[in-house]
Amino acid sequence: MSKRPSLIGGLTLPGAEPTAPKPEAPADRAPLEAPAKPAGRRPRPETVHTSIYLPREVHRRLREIAFTRDVKVHDVIMEGIDAALQKHGHPSVEALKAGAKQSS
Numbered sequence: 001m002s003k004r005p006s007l008i009g010g011l012t013l014p015g016a017e018p019t020a021p022k023p024e025a026p027a028d029r030a031p032l033e034a035p036a037k038p039a040g041r042r043p044r045p046e047t048v049h050t051s052i053y054l055p056r057e058v059h060r061r062l063r064e065i066a067f068t069r070d071v072k073v074h075d076v077i078m079e080g081i082d083a084a085l086q087k088h089g090h091p092s093v094e095a096l097k098a099g100a101k102q103s104s
Contacts, residue, residue: 046100052077 054062059073066073082093091099 046097 062073062076066076069076078093085096086092090096
């Protein structure tokens with residue numbers, strides 16, 4: 001069974017030349033390999049990626065704070081994580097990062 005054509009695949013921006021649709025690979029051929037990660041990124045085994053779900057208004061306020069202070073939203077969130085760790089009697093984020101570097 002072939003894929004359905006994309007509705008937005010045929011759209012073009014005003015003034016842009018339309019591009020020819022990409023031919024579909026025959027079913028007997030293996031799918032194309034995924035592109036390699038950008039060369040500028042290095043692996044970070046000491047860092048864990050996580051996601052959080054925020055109410056829209058909370059996200060908007062965090063962005064506002066970050067913009068006002070000329071930092072990233074990540075930096076504002078890390079400040080909150082640091083405050084939560086210290087509130088519950090744990091070392092700061094910086095102390096934990098320094099300890100992890102010494103043990104490796």
